[in-house]
Amino acid sequence: MDATEKKRIAAEASLQFIEPGMSLGVGTGSTVNCLIELLPTVRDMIDGIVSSSRTSTKLLEDHGFEVQTLNEAGDLDVYIDGADESTKRLHLIKGGGGALTREKVLAGASRRFVCIVDDSKLVGMLGEFPLPIEVLPMAQEFVSRQLLKLRVQPVWRERFVTDNGNHILDIHDMQIPNPVELENRLNQIPGIVTVGLFAQRPADILLVASDDGVREMRA
């Protein structure tokens, strides 16, 4: 099975968590794009829908959904999104697509966070995928200097501006044995808007697609 087919079956498996009358949060990325293709099949069950990016909003609208703001929707019943890496404790790296801030807000506002990945994303330790950090443009150099003091390698994502008008810095070659602690530490640096570690609020359910089908993991 190729990666696209795995993403599709993971997305399909996540539909079981959508129940009648629910408000749904939709993430961003190629795995979520597979989900958006399938969402019309459960349209009648969805009471409200909120998205984590302009790209996903546009796709949802193309499929006939009226997308609400989180302010309009209130708390969400379920949030479905992909990830760049996950451990078996369901700690994640997210933000490869640059939508990490709104993704973290929607995950935080949701009663249940269902993460959909193919098996290449399941890792023993986070950090092989560069850790995205969203930064206020005026604090760009200051944040870089603070990170260099932590002996990590920050690389600016060139010509990339987030939906919030901010910049992204990717930290390469870092091993992350304690994601909760690192997330907390990086959150203390002024100018950092969002760290792409989802450890303080991990996923609740991870659906991992492989050649053998979709495996459900819980924290």
Ligand code: 5RP
């Ligand atoms: C976007 C994200 C995505 O969830 C993550 O990059 C995974 O994307 P894909 O499903 O394309 O592999 O965090 O900001």
